[in-house]
Amino acid sequence: MYKWYAIKRILKGIVIYSLLIFTFSLLFNKVADETQRSQIEEQVRAEAMRQKGKKAEEIKAFQDQRRKALIRLYGLDKPYFEKVISRTVKTLTFNFGKSTIIKSSDGDRDVRKIIFETIPRSLLLFTLAAIIELIIAIILGLKKAQNPGKSLDKGTTLVTMILYGLPTWWLAMLLVMLFAYIIKIFPSGGMYSSPPPEGIMRLFDMLYHMILPLATLVLLGFWGGSFFIRNIVLSILQEDYIMSARARGIPEKKVLFGHTLRSAAPPIVTMVLLGIIGSLGGAIIFEGIFSWPGMGNLYWIALQQNDIPVLLADLAITTGIYQLGLIALDLIYGFLDPRIKVGGKA
Amino acid sequence: MEFWNEFKRDKSGLVGLGILILCILLVVFEPLIIPYKEAGTKWRSIEYWQDNSQSAPPVWTNLFTKTKQAASADLRDFSKTVDADGNTIYQFHYNYQYDLAPYDLIIRAVGTGTIPLTVSVMRPDKQVIELFSTSLYNLSENEPIRISILNSSRDSALSFVREFESEENFGNIQTMSAGVTEIIFSEAKPGFVQNQIPLKGNYIFEIKVSQPIAEEGQEIPKVYFEEPHISVVGRVSGLLGTDNSKRDIFSGIIAGLKWALLIGFFTSIISVFVGVIYGIITAYFGGKVDSAMMFFWDYFISLPVLPILIVAAAIFKPSIWTLVGVLIVFSWAGSVKTVRSIALQIKEETFVEAARALGASHGRIIFRHMAPILIPYSFASMALAVPGAIIYESTVSLLGLGDTTVVTWGQILNDAYQGQAMLTGLWWWIIPPGLAIAIIGMTFAFLGFALDRILHPKLQTR
Numbered sequence: 001m002y003k004w005y006a007i008k009r010i011l012k013g014i015v016i017y018s019l020l021i022f023t024f025s026l027l028f029n030k031v032a033d034e035t036q037r038s039q040i041e042e043q044v045r046a047e048a049m050r051q052k053g054k055k056a057e058e059i060k061a062f063q064d065q066r067r068k069a070l071i072r073l074y075g076l077d078k079p080y081f082e083k084v085i086s087r088t089v090k091t092l093t094f095n096f097g098k099s100t101i102i103k104s105s106d107g108d109r110d111v112r113k114i115i116f117e118t119i120p121r122s123l124l125l126f127t128l129a130a131i132i133e134l135i136i137a138i139i140l141g142l143k144k145a146q147n148p149g150k151s152l153d154k155g156t157t158l159v160t161m162i163l164y165g166l167p168t169w170w171l172a173m174l175l176v177m178l179f180a181y182i183i184k185i186f187p188s189g190g191m192y193s194s195p196p197p198e199g200i201m202r203l204f205d206m207l208y209h210m211i212l213p214l215a216t217l218v219l220l221g222f223w224g225g226s227f228f229i230r231n232i233v234l235s236i237l238q239e240d241y242i243m244s245a246r247a248r249g250i251p252e253k254k255v256l257f258g259h260t261l262r263s264a265a266p267p268i269v270t271m272v273l274l275g276i277i278g279s280l281g282g283a284i285i286f287e288g289i290f291s292w293p294g295m296g297n298l299y300w301i302a303l304q305q306n307d308i309p310v311l312l313a314d315l316a317i318t319t320g321i322y323q324l325g326l327i328a329l330d331l332i333y334g335f336l337d338p339r340i341k342v343g344g345k346a
Numbered sequence: 347m348e349f350w351n352e353f354k355r356d357k358s359g360l361v362g363l364g365i366l367i368l369c370i371l372l373v374v375f376e377p378l379i380i381p382y383k384e385a386g387t388k389w390r391s392i393e394y395w396q397d398n399s400q401s402a403p404p405v406w407t408n409l410f411t412k413t414k415q416a417a418s419a420d421l422r423d424f425s426k427t428v429d430a431d432g433n434t435i436y437q438f439h440y441n442y443q444y445d446l447a448p449y450d451l452i453i454r455a456v457g458t459g460t461i462p463l464t465v466s467v468m469r470p471d472k473q474v475i476e477l478f479s480t481s482l483y484n485l486s487e488n489e490p491i492r493i494s495i496l497n498s499s500r501d502s503a504l505s506f507v508r509e510f511e512s513e514e515n516f517g518n519i520q521t522m523s524a525g526v527t528e529i530i531f532s533e534a535k536p537g538f539v540q541n542q543i544p545l546k547g548n549y550i551f552e553i554k555v556s557q558p559i560a561e562e563g564q565e566i567p568k569v570y571f572e573e574p575h576i577s578v579v580g581r582v583s584g585l586l587g588t589d590n591s592k593r594d595i596f597s598g599i600i601a602g603l604k605w606a607l608l609i610g611f612f613t614s615i616i617s618v619f620v621g622v623i624y625g626i627i628t629a630y631f632g633g634k635v636d637s638a639m640m641f642f643w644d645y646f647i648s649l650p651v652l653p654i655l656i657v658a659a660a661i662f663k664p665s666i667w668t669l670v671g672v673l674i675v676f677s678w679a680g681s682v683k684t685v686r687s688i689a690l691q692i693k694e695e696t697f698v699e700a701a702r703a704l705g706a707s708h709g710r711i712i713f714r715h716m717a718p719i720l721i722p723y724s725f726a727s728m729a730l731a732v733p734g735a736i737i738y739e740s741t742v743s744l745l746g747l748g749d750t751t752v753v754t755w756g757q758i759l760n761d762a763y764q765g766q767a768m769l770t771g772l773w774w775w776i777i778p779p780g781l782a783i784a785i786i787g788m789t790f791a792f793l794g795f796a797l798d799r800i801l802h803p804k805l806q807t808r
Contacts, residue, residue, distance in 0.1 A: 012641075016648050031661050161358060161795055165733030165787005167740065170759070170780030177768040177776060188769075281650040285741055289763075299653065303660050303745060315657045322650040 096313035122294030129217035141229025189291030277325035359796025385597035398592035418580035432557035470547025587774035610732035625685030729794035733787035
């Protein structure tokens with residue numbers, strides 16, 4: 001029963017996500033505490049400034065009283081374990097509080113808003129890259145599988161191995177240096193020119209800013225994928241039903257795209273989804289170098305500004321998206337490959 | 347032996363092994379190879395690097411340019427003579443064959459007490475310029491001496507120019523910032539400061555340490571002046587140039603190699619080993635133990651490693667060893683699932699049943715019977731896990747969160763990023779560290795894929 005399998009998988013995901021957030025609250029309790037205290041201090045001082053025409057002692061008494069009230073309000077006077085639990089619940093309900101420095105595009109200091117406006121930008125870049133990579137990987141992978149051991153197959157496999165440990169962000173640095181500073185044909189970073197153009201030109205401006213990051217991702221991305229697809233397709237091509245399909249005179253194109261790729265779909269979907277969630281995790285440096293205003297770049301800014309609430313919230317959201325990806329992976333896999341569902345019932 | 351015969355047939359595997367051996371040799375003989383011996387420990391010491399040139403390209407860039415730029419050098423060979431008056435004279439030969447003079451020349455030595463010092467140079471055209479004459483007073487014991495010609499010889503260089511230039515021309519030169527080294531290393535004739543023609547040939551630098559004159563009724567003070575050498579601050583420097591803090595990048599890359607290998611080896615070997623044992627245990631016991639352990643595993647596999655690593659590094663500021671430990675905690679889960687599936691089959695083999703019938707303990711069956719079969723399978727995953735670990739460390743370092751007591755490639759890249767190397771086009775600062783990471787990654791990919799082909803022969807036909 002696919003329904004039960006799906007529900008079970010989603011529930012497990014939620015439990016694991018809650019546990020992860022609990023661990024984060026446990027690990028980062030102290031620093032989150034300190035940040036909140038300094039935020040309270042700031043607020044108390046601001047309120048005291050507004051109290052005009054009062055004596056020094058009165059202001060001091062007022063400050064003490066306000067401080068106490070705020071500490072109680074945020075639950076900072078509670079015992080350690082209770083604080084961790086309440087922080088876990090707050091994070092799970094997306095109550096991240098206020099940032100210390102960073103502001104959203106319309107000047108808000110609400111952490112939720114700051115992060116949620118970056119998510120689509122990251123997804124746009126990495127999903128687009130993943131789609132282009134997939135297309136190239138399928139074409140190249142099929143070519144490799146059709147003539148295994150031939151020079152094209154061997155050559156591209158060698159390149160795959162050579163590029164195995166090459167950091168994407170390093171290629172990004174090189175390309176920015178080359179195409180933004182030495183040969184000035186691409187912008188050095190950002191998502192729009194400033195000021196951003198209006199109307200349809202805005203889209204083209206964004207695409208223009210996207211070329212370099214996209215090219216970097218694709219240049220390194222498709223090699224591993226094509227190698228993976230080659231291996232899967234090769235093992236499927238040795239199956240009997242492929243031979244019988246060929247024997248029945250079905251055109252080779254149809255055998256490849258209809259029969260082979262259909263069976264290869266589940267692992268390929270896994271590869272693509274894992275690739276996307278993996279690159280989201282590794283996006284921190286990558287987006288930082290291109291100043292692409294996504295979630296990764298937000299990490300970088302939060303680190304530089306030492307904005308702990310944004311940093312922790314960004315981590316929670318990234319983990320959430322990661323978890324969502326893993327759940328989606330199992331659900332799609334179970335849908336495409338009915339054998340998996342048996343495992344879900346047991 | 348059989349394994350080696352199989353391995354020999356894999357060319358890329360052999361290349362990988364070759365590079366790996368080369369890397370280990372580089373680490374072992376590091377002190378003999380790098381020009382700056384203490385690069386690893388004094389990477390962040392400003393004093394250690396002060397005699398170098400800033401942001402200088404590698405020496406071999408001269409091969410591709412028409413005007414050859416003077417390379418950095420350290421003149422250490424000298425001849426020592428004592429003249430009739432008791433003055434000690436140190437002579438250094440410098441063979442100058444470039445078109446562009448070095449930035450500076452720095453006289454270095456250690457000395458004690460009061461030292462009267464005169465430095466002059468005899469040029470290939472037999473002209474002698476007295477560069478400066480000074481007295482160093484009351485140096486404490488073995489105090490380092492450092493005199494830059496750029497700072498102390500401007501006046502003598504200008505008076506040398508005056509001998510050749512018309513009065514009117516000289517006035518212009520004085521207001522211009524005529525370089526001291528350009529004057530020393532150019533052909534001397536009217537108008538030569540504006541139109542510099544390099545004077546190539548052998549220059550003899552002479553450091554004269556005069557015998558101090560004794561005050562009345564006192565003994566002649568002994569002059570202690572040792573280890574003199576002259577640092578030529580070139581416009582090109584070393585195999586891979588220097589960065590904007592004057593550090594030699596080649597020394598940094600070699601010094602970073604051992605950390606890369608160490609991080610890679612420790613992380614991959616321990617985490618894969620833990621993963622294998624974990625996989626065997628969960629498969630062997632099965633049932634509730636399996637469910638609980640697999641849930642725990644699910645928890646770990648759900649951690650986005652890099653974001654957590656970065657946040658943790660930002661908050662806890664780990665040392666390199668803590669970082670390795672954290673990497674192990676985050677990466678052991680990767681190899682569990684495949685091991686578990688193989689272990690589930692092995693568990694049903696008769697030899698396991700036999701061992702159990704003989705009364706072997708669980709520990710004995712797991713470590714003595716199952717692990718020896720499964721661990722070789724994981725060699726390939728170990729090799730393939732090395733590049734990942736190195737990239738994780740360099741990513742953390744690139745954000746400026748690494749251990750600053752050591753040099754790693756990521757930190758060099760971080761310095762390059764912070765130092766605007768991309769903007770100013772200092773390619774020799776960006777390319778080498780990344781290339782080093784890529785080469786190590788390639789090496790272990792070669793090894794890993796080769797091992798994979800041998801240990802999993804099923805894939806061979808494919």
